[in-house]
Amino acid sequence: MGKNYHVIVVGSGAAGMMSAIIAARNGKSVVLLEKLSKIGAKLKATGGGRCNLTNTLDNETFMSHFGRDGKFMMPALDAFDHKALTSFFKELGVESHAPDGFRIFPLTHSSSTIIEAMQREMQRLGVDVLCSQKVVSLMHDGKKISGVQTETDTYGAPKVIIATGGKGYPVLGAEGDGYMLAESVGHSVTPLHPAMMPLKTKEKWVANCRADTIAKVELRVDMKKYKKLHAKGDLIFTKEGIRGPVVLDFSREITPLLAKYDEVPLVANFTKGMNEEQIRERLKKEVSKRPDVTTLELLQTLLPESLALELCKMADADPALTLAKQKGEVRDRLFKLLVWTPLTVNGHDGFKMAMITRGGVSLKEIDPYTMESKKLPGLYFCGEVMNLDGPCGGYNLQWSFASGYLAGVAVSS
DSSP states (O other): OOOBOSEEEEOOSHHHHHHHHHHHHTTOOEEEEOSSSSSOHHHHHGGGGTOOOEEOOOHHHHHHTTGGGGGGGHHHHHHSOHHHHHHHHHHTTOOEEOTTSSEEEETTOOHHHHHHHHHHHHHHHTOEEEOSOOEEEEEEOSSSEEEEEESSOEEEOSEEEEOOOOSSOGGGTOSOHHHHHHHHTTOOBOOOEEESSOEEESOSGGGGGTTOEEEEEEEEEOSGGGTTOEEEEEEEEOSSEEESHHHHHHHHHHHHHHHHSSOEEEEEEOSTTOOHHHHHHHHHHHHHHOTTOBHHHHHTTTSOHHHHHHHHHHTTOOTTSBGGGSOHHHHHHHHHHHHOEEEEEEEOOGGGGOSEEEOOBOGGGBOTTTOBBSSSTTEEEOGGGBSOOOOTTTHHHHHHHHHHHHHHHHTTO
């Protein structure tokens, strides 16, 4: 039989470590249980290891990026916004900055700095950090929680915080344990989809365009029912499809659709949002300067050569001819393709490549002011295990830290 504590935290990601630190600062005895042999494995991989902690948005705008359920975060952000987060790390000796005026990183641009600082603080506060301890069940009498059972031990506590994360990157320990624990005490878990990941396309031509990053691409779902779904950002072509910031963001909307439909048709604007009239005008000016310019050279004033060549092929245009010498219908096709290029998403690599999970423990069953379960007193949730996910840019980490902070405060009262 393991020891008894005031608080048990399950999972050592951003949310779990934050809740453990805050509870311990409030004088509680805390044990942090991690199933892997090291803490913070997924946090270490965040943002390619650079650790985009948060961003500079005000709370209202920040919440709007999480969609309909974003308001759930209000109490957590009121208690612990991006300014509070950067101050917290400054106290721990970690300076941060926003090189692009938006995304906030530790000065070192290394997630190890963040993990080490939190580890030192937990040591200073006397938090027991126990690794290789996979929690398999919650101990309770149906009215309140009393502890947890791991594969090798039991630990007693009147307050238990589940901070196990989602299912993305299972090699880093994310296997959805928290969902199983939540369901075991009557919580409902919404459908789970991998998110923030590259996507595969039916079109094979993408493989010929891998050399270039296309800036300020707009992607839209080309389905009547989902016309409102769109995203903007930089795009990179891959051997099998598309990736880059705009794809990582948009994949949160696409993967649930792929679960319903075999294919999701998209249209992409690669010309920085220009419409057909603007493109015609722009190319006309080029032709007036260089009357013998080839169609390919002309398109290269808007796009990288590889992509320009593929659009010529799609429109049946001869890249070596001038635009005036192309047939009228070929020119029209080309202009339409320059405004909206069709792409068909037909797959992805599942949770093994997903940075986050779309879906989770239903927010209706969690008190937003305390993160406490409405099903079982003494049980709390924080971070990605809940049904809230945001785009790239520090949104998900800020939410993890803020919800962890709020849970840490709540278990201390």
